[in-house]
Amino acid sequence: MSALGELVHVDLTNPALARRSAHRRLAGEPGVWVFIGADMAAFGLFFLIFTYGRAAHPALYEQSRQALNPTIGLLSTLFLITSGWLVALAVGAARSGDRGPARILLVLAMLVGSGFAVNKIIEYSAKISSGITMLTNEFFTYYFIFTGIHFIHFLIGMVALAACVSKARGEPSQARFLTWIESVACYWHMVDLLWIVLFPMLYLQL
Amino acid sequence: MNTPAHPSPKQITGVWLLLVAATFVSWLLIEQHGISARIATTVALLIAGVKARLVLRQFMELRTAPWVFGALFDAWIVVFVGAIIAGYWIALH
Amino acid sequence: MSAIAPDMRATAPARPAPAVATASPTDISSEFNTWRFCAWMGPLFMAVFIVFWGVMGHNIPPWNPDLPATNVARWFRAEANTIRLGMVVAMTFTVCYAVWGLSIGRVMSRMVSRDSILIDLQVWGAGLTVVPVLVSTSFWLAGSFRPDALPDNVLQLLYDMAWLLIDLAYSVTSVQMFALGVAILKDKRKAPLIPRWFAWYGIWVGFMFIAECVMPFFKTGAFARDGVLNFWIEFMIWFVWVPGLTIFVLKAINRIQQEEQW
Numbered sequence: 001m002s003a004l005g006e007l008v009h010v011d012l013t014n015p016a017l018a019r020r021s022a023h024r025r026l027a028g029e030p031g032v033w034v035f036i037g038a039d040m041a042a043f044g045l046f047f048l049i050f051t052y053g054r055a056a057h058p059a060l061y062e063q064s065r066q067a068l069n070p071t072i073g074l075l076s077t078l079f080l081i082t083s084g085w086l087v088a089l090a091v092g093a094a095r096s097g098d099r100g101p102a103r104i105l106l107v108l109a110m111l112v113g114s115g116f117a118v119n120k121i122i123e124y125s126a127k128i129s130s131g132i133t134m135l136t137n138e139f140f141t142y143y144f145i146f147t148g149i150h151f152i153h154f155l156i157g158m159v160a161l162a163a164c165v166s167k168a169r170g171e172p173s174q175a176r177f178l179t180w181i182e183s184v185a186c187y188w189h190m191v192d193l194l195w196i197v198l199f200p201m202l203y204l205q206l
Numbered sequence: 207m208n209t210p211a212h213p214s215p216k217q218i219t220g221v222w223l224l225l226v227a228a229t230f231v232s233w234l235l236i237e238q239h240g241i242s243a244r245i246a247t248t249v250a251l252l253i254a255g256v257k258a259r260l261v262l263r264q265f266m267e268l269r270t271a272p273w274v275f276g277a278l279f280d281a282w283i284v285v286f287v288g289a290i291i292a293g294y295w296i297a298l299h
Numbered sequence: 300m301s302a303i304a305p306d307m308r309a310t311a312p313a314r315p316a317p318a319v320a321t322a323s324p325t326d327i328s329s330e331f332n333t334w335r336f337c338a339w340m341g342p343l344f345m346a347v348f349i350v351f352w353g354v355m356g357h358n359i360p361p362w363n364p365d366l367p368a369t370n371v372a373r374w375f376r377a378e379a380n381t382i383r384l385g386m387v388v389a390m391t392f393t394v395c396y397a398v399w400g401l402s403i404g405r406v407m408s409r410m411v412s413r414d415s416i417l418i419d420l421q422v423w424g425a426g427l428t429v430v431p432v433l434v435s436t437s438f439w440l441a442g443s444f445r446p447d448a449l450p451d452n453v454l455q456l457l458y459d460m461a462w463l464l465i466d467l468a469y470s471v472t473s474v475q476m477f478a479l480g481v482a483i484l485k486d487k488r489k490a491p492l493i494p495r496w497f498a499w500y501g502i503w504v505g506f507m508f509i510a511e512c513v514m515p516f517f518k519t520g521a522f523a524r525d526g527v528l529n530f531w532i533e534f535m536i537w538f539v540w541v542p543g544l545t546i547f548v549l550k551a552i553n554r555i556q557q558e559e560q561w
Contacts, residue, residue: 054294082226085219156506204235
C-alpha cells in the first residue's frame with residue numbers, strides 16, 4: 001500500500017493494526033478529498049480576493065452590501081444546513097443497511113436543497129430587475145460570480161444526490177453504495193460549508 | 207472498538223441544532239442595531255469559523271479521520287476566515 | 300468469403316490480441332518505445348508553448364485588455380520578429396498535444412474496454428484542443444506580419460481575437476479531462492494504472508475552466524484575461540496537469556509492457 005494509502009486508510013485485515021488503531025479513515029473515497037481540497041483552496045482564494053477589494057474600497061463595498069438582504073442570506077444558509085443534516089442522517093441509515101430510509105432522507109435533502117435554489121433565483125432576479133448585475137461595480141462582480149460559481153457547485157451536488165437516490169435502490173453492493181453516499185455527502189457538506197463563510201463575508205460585514 | 211466510528215442520529219441532529227442556532231445568532235447580531243458594528247461583524251465571522259469547523263469535523267467526519275486532515279482543514283479555517291477578519295479590521299482604518 | 304466474415308467479426312476479442320505470432324520481441328519493444336515517445340510529446344508541447352508562445356509572445360501574462368490600442372500596436376511593431384519566431388515554433392509543436400492524447404488513449408484501453416467511447420472522447424478532446432491553439436497563434440502571427448501597415452485598433456483586435464478564442468475554447472479540453480477522469484475511476488485493477496486521486500484533480504480542473512466564461516465581460520481585475528483567476532490560476536492548473544499526467548502515463552506504459560510482454 002502506498003504511503004498516502006496508509007495515511008488515508010488503515011488496513012484492518014492486519015489484526016495487529018485492527019487492535020491498535022481506532023480505524024481512522026477519511027469518509028468516502030479518498031480521491032474525492034482531492035476535489036474537495038482543491039475547491040476549498042479555490043474558494044479560499046475567492047475570499048482573499050474579495051477581502052482585498054473590500055479593504056481597498058470599504059465605502060463602496062458597504063454601500064453595495066446594503067442592497068443585499070441578510071434575511072435572504074439567512075434563509076439560504078438554513079436551507080443548506082438543513083439539507084446537510086438530512087444527508088448526514090441518510091449516510092447513517094445507509095451504514096445500518098436501511099436503504100429505504102436512506103433513500104427517503106436523500107429525497108428530503110434534495111427537496112430542502114431546492115429551497116436554496118428557489119431562494120437564490122428570487123434573489124438574483126430581484127437584483128437584476130432593479131438594474132444590479134455583475135457589471136455594476138466590483139462588489140457585485142464578486143457577489144454574482146462567487147455565489148454563481150457556488151450555485152453551480154450546488155447544482156452538481158443536486159445531480160450527485162439524485163444519482164445516490166437511484167443507487168440506493170439499484171446498487172446491490174453495500175460497500176460500493178457506502179463509498180458513493182459518503183463521497184457525495186462530503187461534497188454536499190463542502191457546498192454547505194462554503195456558503196457558511198460566503199454568507200457573513202458578503203451579507204454581514206458592517 | 208473504543209472510538210465511536212460514526213456519529214449517531216442524535217449527535218447529527220445536535221450538530222444541526224447548533225448550526226441553526228449559531229446562524230440565527232450571527233444574523234441577529236447584525237440586524238440588531240444596538241451592538242457595535244465592529245463587534246457584531248467580528249463575532250459573526252468567528253461564528254462562521256466555528257460552524258465551518260463543526261461541519262468539517264462532525265458532518266464530514268474529519269473527527270475520525272487521520273489527524274493530518276483535521277489539521278489541514280483547521281489551517282484552512284484559520285487562514286481564510288482569519289484573513290476575512292483581518293481584512294475587515296484593516297478596512298476600518 | 301461473405302458467409303464467414305460476420306461470424307469472424309462477432310468473435311473478435313475485446314482485449315488487445317496477443318502479439319502477432321510473427322512479430323519479434325524487438326518489434327514489440329519498439330512499439331512500446333514509440334508509445335512512450337508519444338507520451339513525451341505532452342511535456343514537450345508544454346515546454347515549447349511556455350517559452351515560445353508564453354515568453355516570446357508576451358502571453359505570460361497577456362497584455363491587460365484595458366491598455367490603449369497604441370500599446371499593443373507598438374509591441375507588435377517593435378517585437379515583430381520575436382513574435383513571428385515564437386508563434387511559428389509554437390504552431391509547429393501544437394500537434395504534439397494531440398499525439399500525447401493518443402498515447403493517453405492507449406493507456407485508457409487497458410483501464411476500460413477497448414471500444415469504450417471514453418477513449419474516443421479523450422482522444423478527440425486532446426485533438427480538438429489543438430485547433431484553438433493553432434488558430435489563435437496564427438492571429439498573433441498575423442499581427443506581427445505587417446504591423447506597420449495596420450492601424451492600432453486592428454492590431455489590438457487581432458490580439459483580442461486570439462485571447463478570446465484560446466480562453467473560450469476551454470470546453471474541448473474539459474471533455475478530454477472528464478473522459479480520462481471517468482475512465483480512471485472505472486479501472487477495476489487493485490492498483491489502478493493511473494491513481495484515482497489524479498482523476499479527481501483532472502475533473503476539478505475541467506470544471507474550473509468554466510470561470511473563463513466571464514472573461515469577455517471584464518477588462519480589469521481577477522476575471523480579465525490577465526487576471527489572477529482567469530489567467531494565473533486557470534493556466535497554472537492546466538500547466539501542471541500535463542507533466543503530472545505524463546509521469547503516470549509513462550509508468551503505466553512500463554507496467555503494461557511488463558504485463559503483456561513476457
